Amino acid sequence: MSMKKEWLTRKDLAEMLSVSKSTIERLTTSPEFPTPIRVGGSLRYNAREVDRYLKTLREPQSTALSRDSRSSRPGNPPTRRELRFCK
Numbered sequence: 001m002s003m004k005k006e007w008l009t010r011k012d013l014a015e016m017l018s019v020s021k022s023t024i025e026r027l028t029t030s031p032e033f034p035t036p037i038r039v040g041g042s043l044r045y046n047a048r049e050v051d052r053y054l055k056t057l058r059e060p061q062s063t064a065l066s067r068d069s070r071s072s073r074p075g076n077p078p079t080r081r082e083l084r085f086c087k
Helices: 010-017 021-028 047-064 080-086
Strands: 037-039 042-046
Touching (some): 042 047
16 A cells, blocks of 8 residues: 655656756746745645646646647646646
């Protein structure tokens, strides 16, 4: 039985979204992106807040990018193209 993590590190988040850790740093500066908390010396992201953010990101993008079949399929993480606007 695997348990889903409640708090994600920058590395966890980067692996989950298939982007670099610097992209996660850049996303963190966006006001829409979930704000991390500092635990000891590292940043942690609430997994539920990240999931909510990704769902809101997918909803408007799925109609705008309907020509891109990858972005319109539910369950896929956002593509780098979709994340680009969050700089």
